[in-house]
Amino acid sequence: MSTAFSKRQKAGQRVVNIAAGAALLYLFIPIFVIVLFSFNEPKGKYNIKWQNFTLNNWAHPFVEKELTSALWVSLRIALIATIVSTILGTLIALSLSRYKFKASGAVNLFLILPLTAPEIVMGSSLATLFLNRSVDFGYVTIIIAHVMFQISFVAVTVRARIRGFDWTLEQAAQDLGATPSRAFWKVTFPLILPGIMAAALLSFALSVDDFIITFFNAGSLVTFPLQIFGASRVKISPQINVLASMLLFTSMALMAGAMVLTRRREHRHSSVARKKS
């Protein structure tokens, strides 16, 4: 029976492989298109049809003044919002993973709510609150909004990364005479820092890319996604693709760097362990 059986099995395996390959291809086709069209020389206002290859767009990535300043606005907002949300979210994660307490279940559920609420509801309801209070829309309202949706992301990501952390290490440091705060900063913090950094990077990316919530709370301030949305009705310049490709390559390099670092760290740890044994 085994030959006929394994033939069918092999065919099935091949189908899965092909389907997986096709899915990856599907994920990447638009990415190729974005990079490809950054080298296009469009006729007219829309960079939709392929015309001629040019390096001109990459030679002058910042000629679109409004696009460039919008990118700066986004990066500035993301930096501040990420710092605030990383601190607040990490505190929540520490509380949930380190202590056992009565309300932890309810807090968990409360944290999930912003992750599962539709963005359009969060955006429009926050805008309603600001309208009721006659708050001027701008940097502050956008940063408040971004921190709001980032907190849960940071808390959940950091908690996942420090799950299984050995809290007795901190206890050991205290037994050896360290004050609680010294034990935290010298022992715990360095060990959970990679998780915190990963969460910060993720929420930075979320902030730079956020469109729907920002759209409702920006007033006349224009962030990078808002600029693209506004421009898309009038003119799609290839510089959009150039800046998008730059963002893509930068974050890919960051991710590859982080992967190499963790691998090296794991390698070092395992070689240390081997030496000890």
Next chain:
Amino acid sequence: MSLSSRPENVGLGVMLGLGLGAVALAAQWVKGPSALLVAVAMLAMAIGLIFTAFAGGLEARKSLAPYGLLKPGIIWLCLFFLAPLWSMVVMSLSSKTGRFDFFPDFTWNFENYRIALTKFRPQFIRSFSYAGIATLLTVVIGYPLAYFIAFRGGKYRNILLGLVVVPFFTSYLIRTLAWNNILADEGPVVSLINTLHLSGIFESLNIMQNGKLMNTPAAVIGGLTYNFLPFMVLPIYVSLEKIDVRLVDAAMDLYSSASQAFRKVVLPLSLPGLFAGGLLVFIPAAGDFVNAQFLGNPQTTMIGNSIQDQFLRQLNYPVASAMSFVLMIIITIIVLIYTKFMGTEDLA
């Protein structure tokens, strides 16, 4: 001092009190002098907490610590996530006196909900059916990919997972616009279909309309599927990765066929990831308006487009709020049913 003998209760109570106070102040439950009263009460709670921490010694501080760490973040969420929802409900029952009335009065005006559910019923139906179809498509496309990474990825697992999230690193709007290039009337896909003379089939499947792929319902659903696919792949991967391969071997040793082993062992064990992924795809897809804006036509608008239009262009905050609230209620019911059966673990 009976309270400080139970510092944990003090911590919990103060957290609830401050959170509630924050919502009350931000959402304007209380105004004028009573708002001042609430603020004073919150201050008193904070002082009481500090007193308990100092009086109670190390033990008390230890049981207060988790609440202390939670407080800043939780209060932020109370102020800017919970309180706005209340403002939205109040706004959804208010009525405007004129187009430029920016402060509609609360009048129990249920007319807004009637408008939301009748005039905008097609948008609601479209949102949920587009999001539903997109969710099913992400399962069909994403499951094999997650399966491949989990069981055949070997040492390339992390790189493959990285590839799944790489598309996230370009702007959401630009990714969506890229489908404009791909599906354009003179683009590669349409010309391929035309050279192969397949347009008849695509037209009959309603994927193409009048020889166009762009600005069709199929394009909108395709865009939603594309943009939220990683949200399906990652949770499925996580639950597949946990499966002990020996279970599959055991099934095969007991003479199950490969497909039986999949159906009876692997698939049931991956259901948590499948449901979590379903939620994580369906929710943002149902509330999205970018794909309908960039890839659709006026007959494919979703509820997000209507909320955005009513809120930011017509300045009709009450009706926009009513639509938001209905959307929120439907999604919340789905989430609650999910968490009742699956808990909150797999969502994170």
